[in-house]
Amino acid sequence: MLTDPITRPSSAPARDAGTKPAQPILEVIDATHAYDGVVALDNVTVRAAPGEFLTILGESGSGKTTLLRLISGLEKPYRIGALRLGGVDVSEVPAFQRDCTTVFQNYALFPHLTVGENVEYGLKMRGVPVAERRTRARNALELVQLADKYDRRIHQLSGGQRQRVALARALVPQPAILLLDEPLGALDEKLRVDMQVELLEIQKRLGMTFIYITHSQEEALTMSDRIILMRKGKIDQEGPPTAIFDRPVSAFAARFMGVENCFEGELIELSGGQAQVQVGERRLRGRWSGRSIPKVGAKVAVGVRAERLHLGPVAPTAPDHNVLPCGAGGAIYKGKYLDRTVTTDIAPIKVRIWNASAVTDQPSRVWWHKDDCIVMDL
Incomplete structure (x- = not known):
């Protein structure tokens, strides 16, 4: 059983009839971006609710990763109406000051550091005291079932374990939003299916908003509360998995x-x-x-x-x-x-x-x- 060592607000409670819907935790309004004259995003608007598992789905070149990079601050949009996190416009806020973290497909772990040091790294850069960051790192590793790997070197881990370390490192700052850029793409089929279940369980336990990028319809259908299907820089369809699967619009x-x-x-x-x-x-x-x-x-x-x-x-x-x-x-x-x-x-x-x-x-x-x-x- 997973414990809950990282404390986050739970997902939005069930609404009673007549109550107002919760304010979106993420709002990307009218985003346009291009690379060398090629339009990657064409006036795209995306919103995510607190505690939602939102999947951005699409083929290569559809604009899904560009959208994630705009949200994280790794790309500055060519033109955007607004980019709000928790109701605050962060269009001009640098990546390291935004309340979101990213899990990349290649994990981007430091091979010369131990597992624990990798997980602590972001906290160290933020000036968190040694004792606190070690406690938080151990708690994050416990959440991803790697509590006994704190002192291991990265090269001693399997691909699935490295993926969990990258996830723990992203979770330890306790962000409002976790961005995941095809994090299971390098895993074999059996491990990928197992990790889908683990990611969903962690997301529900923490009540955190996950924005998940993938080209896999199976991953999208398995984990999502809502799917946004992109094509050539635009949103082709969005809705719950059952609607996307049973009622495609095109x-x-x-x-x-x-x-x-x-x-x-x-x-x-x-x-x-x-x-x-x-x-x-x-x-x-x-x-x-x-x-x-x-x-x-x-x-x-x-x-x-x-x-x-x-x-x-x-x-x-x-x-x-x-x-x-x-x-x-x-x-x-x-x-x-x-x-x-x-x-x-x-x-x-x-x-x-x-x-x-x-x-x-x-x-x-x-x-x-x-x-x-x-x-x-x-």
């Missing part, structure tokens, strides 16, 4: 969040949140999840997850299913499941099969429920 968001099958089509009808789309010679039905209501005839995207599809010789005849004739394609064994591609007259379609023994050698139909079909902005 073809980009859908593909990034793992929707394997996306097709372009023309909107035929939209009524009561249900859409009909012409894709090639086929008419497909699904639920609308785009940003706004398009006009009939507009180009839209249709998406369906591979695990929501079914194969067989005979398909349901009920009108609440989309059904396509298909032919057999290739298959890839993934251990827990089998990914099979079938050919159709609109596009190749990937189907995820969890019971490989039930695979039909020569399927003639592929089908899915219309509520599992997402229609969104192209």
Whole structure:
């Protein structure tokens, strides 16, 4: 069990009906930044609540790390409306005076110092007395389950242990916000999954605001209270994990969040949140999840997850299913499941099969429920 040696205010209490929401602990208003004429952030506004686990998600070059560097003070924005921490504008405040610390992907630990000395380093630079900083460093190491490694050298630690030392060093100043720049990227898969759970537990225990940068949809879905999905310097979509996963607003968001099958089509009808789309010679039905209501005839995207599809010789005849004739394609064994591609007259379609023994050698139909079909902005 983790102890709680670092005292921080708990997360915002549950609100009663009618009470005002808590003031954001972080506000980035209308931030624009560029490198050598290339726009990295394009008028971006981001807010985070006290005690929130906010994930900034996106592919390489989307602007997510640039945003983190603006918040931390490592970059000065080309133009910004305001940058407030705890209600105070810190746009002109240097990094070392901001109430936030950063955990980097490469950990940035000093190899010539012991574990304890690495964790104490920031406190030493702040002039904290020796006895106090050692006590706080030991408490931080206890929090990350490295209390017995205080006198070890960095080269004696595993990758996961080094990641914990970097986390303890960032936590020991007791910041209002912890910034994490892809901190699990260098770990193997098993350790990365374990550390996701540990980070979430530490965040909830301390009630601290975490702003987490990643390109991994799995990390974002596992840990976040809210996700901001970025694309080319702008916010493409934001919301709780369930909304980002189940109701992507665009073809980009859908593909990034793992929707394997996306097709372009023309909107035929939209009524009561249900859409009909012409894709090639086929008419497909699904639920609308785009940003706004398009006009009939507009180009839209249709998406369906591979695990929501079914194969067989005979398909349901009920009108609440989309059904396509298909032919057999290739298959890839993934251990827990089998990914099979079938050919159709609109596009190749990937189907995820969890019971490989039930695979039909020569399927003639592929089908899915219309509520599992997402229609969104192209």
